[in-house]
Amino acid sequence: MDQDASKGRPGRKRSEQSRAAVLQAALKLLREQGYAALSIEAIARDAGVGKQTIYRWWTSKASVVLEALVAQAPTPLAPPSHGSLGEVLEAFLASTFQALKTPRGTGDILRGLMAEAQLDAQFATEFRTGLIERRRELLRSVLAQAQARGELAADVDLFLLVDMAFGVMWYRLLVGHAPLDRALAHELASLLLRAGAPSAPRRPSRPTKA
Amino acid sequence: MDQDASKGRPGRKRSEQSRAAVLQAALKLLREQGYAALSIEAIARDAGVGKQTIYRWWTSKASVVLEALVAQAPTPLAPPSHGSLGEVLEAFLASTFQALKTPRGTGDILRGLMAEAQLDAQFATEFRTGLIERRRELLRSVLAQAQARGELAADVDLFLLVDMAFGVMWYRLLVGHAPLDRALAHELASLLLRAGAPSAPRRPSRPTKA
Amino acid sequence: MDQDASKGRPGRKRSEQSRAAVLQAALKLLREQGYAALSIEAIARDAGVGKQTIYRWWTSKASVVLEALVAQAPTPLAPPSHGSLGEVLEAFLASTFQALKTPRGTGDILRGLMAEAQLDAQFATEFRTGLIERRRELLRSVLAQAQARGELAADVDLFLLVDMAFGVMWYRLLVGHAPLDRALAHELASLLLRAGAPSAPRRPSRPTKA
Amino acid sequence: MDQDASKGRPGRKRSEQSRAAVLQAALKLLREQGYAALSIEAIARDAGVGKQTIYRWWTSKASVVLEALVAQAPTPLAPPSHGSLGEVLEAFLASTFQALKTPRGTGDILRGLMAEAQLDAQFATEFRTGLIERRRELLRSVLAQAQARGELAADVDLFLLVDMAFGVMWYRLLVGHAPLDRALAHELASLLLRAGAPSAPRRPSRPTKA
DNA sequence: ATCTAAACGAGACGGTACGTCAGGTCTTGGT
DNA sequence: ACCAAGACCTGACGTACCGTCTCGTTTAGAT
Secondary structure (H helix, E strand, C coil), X not given: CCCCCCCCCCCCCCCHHHHHHHHHHHHHHHHHHCCCCCCHHXXXXXXXXXXXXXXXXXXXXXXXXXHHHHHHCCCCCCCCCCCCHHHHHHHHHHXXXXXXXXXXXXXXXXXXXXXXHHHCHHHHHHHHHHHHHHHHHXXXXXXXXXXXXXXXXXXXXXXHHHHHHHHHHHHHHHHCCCCCCHHHHHHHHHHHHHHXXXXXXXXXXXXXXX | CCCCCCCCCCCCCCCHHHHHXXXXXXXXXXXXXXXXXXXXXXXXXXXXXXXXXXHHHCCXXXXXXXXXXXXXXXXXXXXCCCCCHHHHHHHHHXXXXXXXXXXXXXXXXXXXXHHHHHHCHHHHHHHHHHHHHHHHHHHHHHHHHXXXXXXXXXXXXXXXXXXXXXXXXXXXXXXXXXXXXXXXXHHHHHHXXXXXXXXXXXXXXXXXXX | CCCCCCCCCCCCCCXXXXXXXXXXXXXXXXXXXXXXXXXXXXXXXXXXXXXXHHHHHCCCHHHHHHHHHHHHCCCCCCCCCCCXXXXXXXXXXXXXXXXXXXXXXXXXXXHHHHHHHHHCHXXXXXXXXXXXXXXXXXXXXXXXXXXXXXXXXXCCCHHHHHHHXXXXXXXXXXXXXXXXXXXHHHHHHHHHHHHHCCCCCCCCCCCCCC | CCCCCCCCCCCCCCCHHHHHHHHHHHHHXXXXXXXXXXXXXXXXXXXXXXXXXXXXXXXXXXXHHHHHHHHHCCCCCCCCCCCCHHXXXXXXXXXXXXXXXXXXXXXXXXXXXXXXXXXXXXXXXXXXXXXXXXXXXXXXXXXXXXXXXXXCCCCCCHHHHHHHXXXXXXXXXXXXXXXXXXXXXXXXXXXXXXXXXXXXXXXXXXXXXX
């Protein structure tokens, strides 16, 4: 999580084996019992590792989980870049939603991490910079390209469009009142498109009646 | 939280004084130390109340906080119903954001509750039905009226529009990467309006290319 | 260990069952593994008791052991009061030594407690007042009676005689260079007698040469 | 503490500097925080030495302390050999007691070592042979000379007399119920003398009345 | 006026996990 | 081979809360 420049330092090197065992144990326990039931003690026990070894390299159980999650995801995360914005956006959202869906899966883990970020300011930063911002940037760049191509109004706030997309996703993920499925991807993409569309050329969109 | 029919039952009545003391203690501790540091033990101690009394009437510390929060808010929450949808929506969002802003205030408490809802399925339900859904319904009815007036397309999914509004709010509240201020209220209202606007009559918005 | 006046105090009473289980577990573990290997954690585990319950009533593992030891000993400890001082003293010493001799027994426990008293000032006081001083007083009263009868010189320091008796006992117990057996009881009693004897009447003991 | 024959062995020689640093650090920490708070880690840290270096040459922290103590004391410990036994004995005891008295001093260290010897059988042997027995032999030889001169009865058990002298000393040192001062040296010497005195020549000491 | 039953404060109980400390072992790179 | 450094596994520490379980004490409706 931190130093890499272990160049000329004396002393034993960090054990890659222990690191892997910890991450693996964390994932296993997450799968078996869910985030809420996870404890550092249990991870250490299951990984056959001293608690101190965990405390030495991570700041909290959430940090462990975050690293495990990132390490696990192959996530080239290259967004599909051909096609119209509507197509690309829908595909992006659909694949993102897809990844959350396994029963004891990524979605539940992310919920746990987001919860932890509310209770632990230190971790909140790790979480934001290590995960949230990366995903945001990905989507933002997709939108920026579309904007450059004129598919989005030049003055539309891409930042806010990103918030709307991820906002809906997280809101449904956390509240659980509605599914995150392909239909949503379609409809959400369409609404975002309409929201960000350049105003109709030369014939300003007359709202409603008038 | 549960029974009201204390009609003919024998035995001592529930002490209104204890109930008030618990809620007040919870709010005080929230203000002083934040949600993460809160514990049932501390609430009981501070309220001068036995732990059992809390367990008798609430299912978790989150339930106590939720009730305290609801009891505290005067919540007329009558949405302003005159004016165009744009005006009403912006006003609604602005006042909602406003309520979250005090430093150790409502926003932080809500973050804590949302976190708890991720870790405790039982509470998740209480939270959704006791708070989330009420706010959603409020906004939905505003949008429904506008839709009836023709300010929103007849086929737009109001449910999803609500998700977009609250999604952005929660997302920013939980991640903290951007402010929840009046400017956001304005811009968000405007984007939602555009997203839900009835299609321009007779001249369909031609996307991109063309 | 502390309060007894639990008269009008509210709250649940101390569980006599837990207290007994702790003392018994302590003795069992002492027998099985010796004092050095004892831990509060192990006592709690073995007694089926929460650690907090031990910390609530005792200040250290040594306190537990001390109480277990005292509770275990039937300790009528009435010193035999008939017979000459020589006989009484020898009997007292012999029975005292006898009590220490079991293989994983009282002697080893006392060694552990004395060790602890060196490392923990708080316990040192408990140990002195709860055990050491009681035994000292017992022996001192025996000697005082003998002094009253004229079997010991009027000006001899009984306090110091007690130190000599117990000093030898503890010294051998702790260093282990020589046995604590009946022969020692006999010889030690005899030397103490000579040391404390009233000076020979009318013919003062001429030291050395002459 | 162990091997000395580093005759033809290959490899780097033992660092005298490290050895000295360890002993010095041990003494410093003893002075500053007392025996109970001492740890091998702290010694290594303070001495700027690897833990392994300590484990390589000593078996326990007690061993380090023992060596430090012995190395520190110049202690030719030549007992004064002129004068009557009474004088010599009193001087011996007085100077011994004197050495223990500094506030965070030798006495407290010896208490710690004796404690350790109770908890660690391996060290008990080191302690007995490396310190206890030497002191005993010193006193025994003094008494033996006196016995040869006829100042002590021929049949008195010198071994036991030594136990009585050191027994009182250790007992008071460990229990702390009474001081180890010059007055004690005087009185103890006198009692030991009486206990070991040759019986009055040709007219057996008639006890008391009779 | 008693009886009965629930709620109350207090606080002890068996537990789980926390984060820290030290023990003793094992690398690593440098001398 | 030894050394300083430091990571490693182990296991105990003492603490905080958890949710449950007595206690003896009100409080109130039903008798």
